[in-house]
Amino acid sequence: MLSIILLSVSGIASLFLGFNKSRSLLMPATLLFLLVALAVNLWDWNVPFTLSSAYNNGMMTVDKTTIVFSAILLVSALLVIPFSQNYIDRPQAQPAEYYAILLFALVGGIMMTAYDNLIMLFVGVEILSISMYVLAGSDKRNLRSTEAALKYFLMGAFATGFLLFGVALLYGATMSFSIKGIADYTNANVGNLSPLLYVGIVMVLIGVLFKVSAAPFHFWTPDVYEGSPSLFTAFMSTVVKTAGFAALYRLLAVSFTGLYDYWAMSIAVVALLTLVVGNITASHQHSFKRMMAYSGISHAGYLLIAVTAFQNTSQDAILFYSLAYSVATIAAFGVLILVADKQQGSEDFSAFNGLAKNNPFLAFVMTLAMCSLAGIPLTGGFFGKFLIFSSAFAKGGLNWLLIGAILMSAVGIYYYFKVVIAMYIREGKTEKIALTGLQQAAFVLSILLTLLLGVVPNLFADLV
Amino acid sequence: MVQNLFYFLTFLTLLSALMVIFSKNPIHSVLYLILTFFTISGHYILLNAQFLAAVNIIVYAGAIMVLFLFVIMFLDLKKESEQHIPALAKVAGVIAGGMLLVIFVAAFKSMQTITPDEASFNSQIGLVTTLGKVLFKQYLLPFELASVLFLSAMVGAVMLGKKEEGERNTF
Amino acid sequence: MKQYFPSDYLPLLVQFSAAAAFVVVTMIATHLLGPKRNSKVKDAAWECGIEAKGDARTPISIKYFLTAILFVLFDIEVIFMYPWAVNFKELFREMGSVIFVEMLLFMALLLAGFYYVIKKGVLKWE
Numbered sequence: 001m002l003s004i005i006l007l008s009v010s011g012i013a014s015l016f017l018g019f020n021k022s023r024s025l026l027m028p029a030t031l032l033f034l035l036v037a038l039a040v041n042l043w044d045w046n047v048p049f050t051l052s053s054a055y056n057n058g059m060m061t062v063d064k065t066t067i068v069f070s071a072i073l074l075v076s077a078l079l080v081i082p083f084s085q086n087y088i089d090r091p092q093a094q095p096a097e098y099y100a101i102l103l104f105a106l107v108g109g110i111m112m113t114a115y116d117n118l119i120m121l122f123v124g125v126e127i128l129s130i131s132m133y134v135l136a137g138s139d140k141r142n143l144r145s146t147e148a149a150l151k152y153f154l155m156g157a158f159a160t161g162f163l164l165f166g167v168a169l170l171y172g173a174t175m176s177f178s179i180k181g182i183a184d185y186t187n188a189n190v191g192n193l194s195p196l197l198y199v200g201i202v203m204v205l206i207g208v209l210f211k212v213s214a215a216p217f218h219f220w221t222p223d224v225y226e227g228s229p230s231l232f233t234a235f236m237s238t239v240v241k242t243a244g245f246a247a248l249y250r251l252l253a254v255s256f257t258g259l260y261d262y263w264a265m266s267i268a269v270v271a272l273l274t275l276v277v278g279n280i281t282a283s284h285q286h287s288f289k290r291m292m293a294y295s296g297i298s299h300a301g302y303l304l305i306a307v308t309a310f311q312n313t314s315q316d317a318i319l320f321y322s323l324a325y326s327v328a329t330i331a332a333f334g335v336l337i338l339v340a341d342k343q344q345g346s347e348d349f350s351a352f353n354g355l356a357k358n359n360p361f362l363a364f365v366m367t368l369a370m371c372s373l374a375g376i377p378l379t380g381g382f383f384g385k386f387l388i389f390s391s392a393f394a395k396g397g398l399n400w401l402l403i404g405a406i407l408m409s410a411v412g413i414y415y416y417f418k419v420v421i422a423m424y425i426r427e428g429k430t431e432k433i434a435l436t437g438l439q440q441a442a443f444v445l446s447i448l449l450t451l452l453l454g455v456v457p458n459l460f461a462d463l464v
Numbered sequence: 465m466v467q468n469l470f471y472f473l474t475f476l477t478l479l480s481a482l483m484v485i486f487s488k489n490p491i492h493s494v495l496y497l498i499l500t501f502f503t504i505s506g507h508y509i510l511l512n513a514q515f516l517a518a519v520n521i522i523v524y525a526g527a528i529m530v531l532f533l534f535v536i537m538f539l540d541l542k543k544e545s546e547q548h549i550p551a552l553a554k555v556a557g558v559i560a561g562g563m564l565l566v567i568f569v570a571a572f573k574s575m576q577t578i579t580p581d582e583a584s585f586n587s588q589i590g591l592v593t594t595l596g597k598v599l600f601k602q603y604l605l606p607f608e609l610a611s612v613l614f615l616s617a618m619v620g621a622v623m624l625g626k627k628e629e630g631e632r633n634t635f
Numbered sequence: 636m637k638q639y640f641p642s643d644y645l646p647l648l649v650q651f652s653a654a655a656a657f658v659v660v661t662m663i664a665t666h667l668l669g670p671k672r673n674s675k676v677k678d679a680a681w682e683c684g685i686e687a688k689g690d691a692r693t694p695i696s697i698k699y700f701l702t703a704i705l706f707v708l709f710d711i712e713v714i715f716m717y718p719w720a721v722n723f724k725e726l727f728r729e730m731g732s733v734i735f736v737e738m739l740l741f742m743a744l745l746l747a748g749f750y751y752v753i754k755k756g757v758l759k760w761e
Binding site: 466509510512514518519523527530535538588591592593595596597599600601604607610611612617618619621622625627 | 638644695698701705708710713715717722726730734737741745747748751752756
């Protein structure tokens, strides 16, 4: 709760820091803001800070789950920021704006994790989305970036329309915007639910599934992820996805537990479709960045399995998986940003040829990230998948989905290892890439987190 | 009296909405759209929804339409590029539109008129005062956070639209 | 409390129709009363005696659009102030100065944005 206030204020602060002549202060200041926000966020662990009821009339609740989700968002942002160095060093860059909008976007993300009222969900989704539309187009003179922003904006506005229409229908059926109020209505009127409610659920689900780029609503993802500057693609594919799943699970778990039979099957089908589309298409890509976009789609599929399973362990599985996925994705994008910068902006697999020769550290980071995304044991991704699959197994009756998911994981190994092969076996030369201290720290942190999650998963699994 | 007014307004709304689509000149389309907004505001007033009527005029007819006009001014309308639509698309369009019409007719046929519940009906629900009391007490937090939304939109607009010093103009 | 009904807008309707009627009547009257003399030279766009060429419709600068977008944002802010102002007295009695502070906070964030816009020179017209 306090972190939202803090992030809003620090967003303004970093905006005004931009009027300072020296740009070198901006990144450390933003990192500091984020660290403080993270500390404040964790400070709430035992006794959550809540505004008095005069200010917060059941609009949001902070509890341990939301704190962990917010912490994942903040850690993702912390890991992304060091890689903005090259991007903000361009003469036409506007770093103060980038950082300010990133901080504002996090406000929206945290709102999506902790909302109690659909209005809060809507405002949160809007803050996050509008910030991302702008950042996707932040490379103004690049046609692809502009195209990405426009595509994302048009499709996103359409999806927000669905979400809003769904919220209105839910209100029409239940006379309540509060997710607990909706739950009360559905529990009190079993067997006699308004048809508006069903349509409302479908529309809200479409809106949220669009934001997490699940399969029938994923068409925007590859173009937007590829066109946007890599820095913001990393942010988009981690923060937006985590916040989206936090919002989706919260809505389903609080409001629609009683209607599980109604929505579970459609989510399960969407999950399988997402997995198939994401993984199969990812294996055809020549561009590493586009492959990562499809891999982002496929990971939404894994997370949707946990949503379908809807067990006590599902939420933990989503938390764990989001963290493992975010850390690995950011590490991969970090390496991509550094490599593409040296290879005249090429983001193909061939850009990685022979990377290991002169940059063993970068190659190692990338390998570990790919292992984690593919779900190889001893990495966080493995236990993430394990937790999700075991929660679906405990549910029972989802074996067809599990078989599909395991097959698709095998496909995943193929395309994730394409880049590893390129780095270690293919011939090519990349000169030594110099890392800033912060970038090294971010890489080391991501390695540590990935290994820790993979070797001692209980450290995190028992947390919530 | 109210009913006649309603029919008149509805006629005007439909007419101007159709004119938005059918007029060749985009500027005329925008002007008809403004007329449509005004007549819709009239409907809101008939429903006793003051606030919606005011917002519709101030924001939509006032501000959004200015943006529409500007966007049209941006476009290069000199070339009269009559887009060629393939026959298949026309057929598909007719089929899709026809199906929508069927759905509308079906929905219209099974429509029931709902009369408001006399006990709980409150004719004053759409007033500005009613809204203010809810917005500034119960929905205080989203209201404050909406300012973050506006701020990030403002910064984004400036970031994308402002020409940086030293940046070349391409046209 | 006073109850409001659509019929309370009748004066507004009268005003509207009076305004519209004035415009229509004037236009028709000038059309009927004024003399009409058309010729090719008379109908040409006046350009200091030089022959008109090109189109008057050239794409305008993005600057106008930026101004318009900022206008929309502040317009929406005004929308929020409208129910606030109408209710201020009553809410002040109920909640005390909180009602004032909350709008101040909302304004503060937007004015921070406004300050940024001014400082950035967006409204500067060369």
